[in-house]
Amino acid sequence: MITIDLTMPIQILNIMILMMVLNAILYRPVRNILAKRKEKLESLATDVENYKKNAQLRVEEFDSKMNEARRKAKAKFDGARASAQAAGNEKLAEIRGEADKAKAAQLSTVESEFTAAQKELTGKLDDFAKDMAGKILGRAV
Numbered sequence: 001m002i003t004i005d006l007t008m009p010i011q012i013l014n015i016m017i018l019m020m021v022l023n024a025i026l027y028r029p030v031r032n033i034l035a036k037r038k039e040k041l042e043s044l045a046t047d048v049e050n051y052k053k054n055a056q057l058r059v060e061e062f063d064s065k066m067n068e069a070r071r072k073a074k075a076k077f078d079g080a081r082a083s084a085q086a087a088g089n090e091k092l093a094e095i096r097g098e099a100d101k102a103k104a105a106q107l108s109t110v111e112s113e114f115t116a117a118q119k120e121l122t123g124k125l126d127d128f129a130k131d132m133a134g135k136i137l138g139r140a141v
Contacts, residue, residue: 134140
């Protein structure tokens, strides 16, 4: 059974002193450590968010620069292709011109040879006709 005597207020006083000592020595430092840890975690969380935002911005910047570089490269490639096509067309026209000149020269040579052969054969036509008539008739004409 509980008896109220002089030891009870001493025990209550003892428990109160123990609570104050534990609060000063143990509870308050632990709460301070937990509060600092919570602040540090919140700070790290905000830093992580900032890093994520910066990373996203850098990715977007990188993508825009890559798209710009691709656009410039395509423009240069198209320009180079167009100039190469123009140079090729120019060279092809030059080669065609030379081929046409060579063709015309060969055609005039063949035509002159044909005319010369025709004149030669026309000159010999009478002799050939006489020879053929002589062979057909069996006598000299």
